[in-house]
Amino acid sequence: MSFAQPRYDGTSLALGQQSDEELMLAYAAGDLQAFCQLYEQHKNPLWRFFVRRGMATECAEELVQEVWQRVITSAPGYQPSARFTTWLYQIARNLLADQHRKAHRRFTLVSDESEALESMASQDYPDTITEQGRLALRLKHCLGKLPALQLDVFLLKEEAGLTMEQVATIMGAGLDACKSRWRYAVANLSKCIGMGAPADD
Amino acid sequence: MTEEEKRLSALYQSLDKENSPEHVDARILAMAKQGALVHTVPLDVKQPSRWTAWRWPLSSVVSAALLVGILFFTTSPLLPPEEQAVSASSYDMVPSAPKQARREYQAMPEQKRQLAQSIEREAAAARSKTASVLPAAQISERLAEVDRLVASGELQQAGTLLMSLVEEAPEAKARLSEGQLALLQEALHRRSTNQ
The missing domain is CATH 1.10.10.10 (Winged helix-like DNA-binding domain superfamily/Winged helix DNA-binding domain)
Structure with missing residues (x-):
């Protein structure tokens, strides 16, 4: 599976026309508006990804913040080698697995x-x-x-x-x-x- | 997608959409703002030292100077031009000479070799002196002048001119007519009797 690798040139496209990967590169270059748009697109599906597993609201809040914090801190070195969504949910799922390990929970069959x-x-x-x-x-x-x-x-x-x-x-x-x-x-x-x-x- | 999957998917999409709480959004956007500020700050940019700034120009200049020096010492002659010419001619002479002569030449002691070289130089100078300095056109002009003097009866003057022409350009002798040769002999005889 391969993706075109966008490069952020700072000006070219209006925010609404930019892909997630371009928005992420724009944010990595210091463009807060790009992050706001990216967040707006993904915040609710990500939130539901946590809460629809029957997770407590406080726990879901904690995990959602942790996911976005990782996105923010990884931005300067971000390389669009895969789709942003794939990367975002990979982070979310890794955090979930950590959470389960901490709580000594087992996946049930x-x-x-x-x-x-x-x-x-x-x-x-x-x-x-x-x-x-x-x-x-x-x-x-x-x-x-x-x-x-x-x-x-x-x-x-x-x-x-x-x-x-x-x-x-x-x-x-x-x-x-x-x-x-x-x-x-x-x-x-x-x-x-x-x-x-x-x-x- | 099967019918069952489609129905289930439609049912799932019809569920109430829980949204991310506003206070969580605010916290995350605040983090992002801080992050954006950090991203725009250049990372630990140090002022380059004077040596670092001039490193490449300096090393380029030194390299160029070295290269020019090497080229100069490997290609320029060590002897002055006139000596180099003599040395080159004598060097050229050696390989082209017969084997025995070359061996003799190589076996000569240094002093003798220098003497031979100086003799060779003098001979070359003498050869160049005896060589004609007059172009063919000028020789023809002089001979025509001789003929004109003979025609006007000034035989003595014509003989003197002919003699000086032959001294200046010995090869002109081959172009003399019988009358001119007789005139030359007479002029030479006259000079010898006068001396």
């Missing part, structure tokens, strides 16, 4: 959670919300029950909008393995919210 997933499908919700709203609420709960590796693949694809190749790069895993995790995630979520049959990883 889907088989361990099958009962919990099934129980979500049968959960009752108030009659006042629509069917779509009920499914959405179920999905939120089910995401929290999904195994970490499947959840990572699902969030990176759906939230960050990355391709499966980019997801594989971030996960440090093979493309086939990531595709497989994606399929399991979809099957498990569908089953959990009552849309299809469950799958094992």
Whole structure:
């Protein structure tokens, strides 16, 4: 996978027309506006990447700040050898792994959670919300029950909008393995919210 | 993408979008501002010392001077031009001479060799002296003058002129007519009897 390597010339393009990599180079040259635009584009998807794992708000805040701090401190030596988004989520995922190690948490396998997933499908919700709203609420709960590796693949694809190749790069895993995790995630979520049959990883 | 994936993706995108808290945004943008200030400050720029500033020009000048010096001493003659010419001619003579003569020449002691060189120089000078200094056109002009004097009856004057011409340009002798040769002999005889 290769990317064109942009060079920041300081003036050429309006901020709205610049790629993430060009914005990052502009910020590395001292252009704060470039960072503001970059941050505006990525702040909410990154925030949701943390909170939709069921993480406490304080913890998510801490991790989000840590990610952006690393981006800021790495700016002077930034080389656009890969997409900025891939790099950003690689930092985020590394921090998550550190967090898990510190907390002595283990990634759970889907088989361990099958009962919990099934129980979500049968959960009752108030009659006042629509069917779509009920499914959405179920999905939120089910995401929290999904195994970490499947959840990572699902969030990176759906939230960050990355391709499966980019997801594989971030996960440090093979493309086939990531595709497989994606399929399991979809099957498990569908089953959990009552849309299809469950799958094992 | 399968139907199931599409439906799930659409459902996920319809979820409420939680946004990054404003106080987190403010903190991160403040960090970025500080970072931007740091990025614009040049990193530890030291004033170059005088030696560092002049290092390249100086070393270039010294190198050029050395090169010129080497070229000068390797290409310029050690002897004055006239001596060098003689030395070159004598040097040229050695390899072109017959083997025995060359051996004799090389076997000569230094003094003898210098003497031989000086004799050679004198002979060359004499050769150059005896060599014609008059161009052919001038010889023809003089001979025409001789003929004109003979025609006007001034035989003695014509003989003197002819004699001086032959002394100046010996090769003119080959161009003399029988009458002119007789005139020359008469003039030479006259001079010898006068002396």
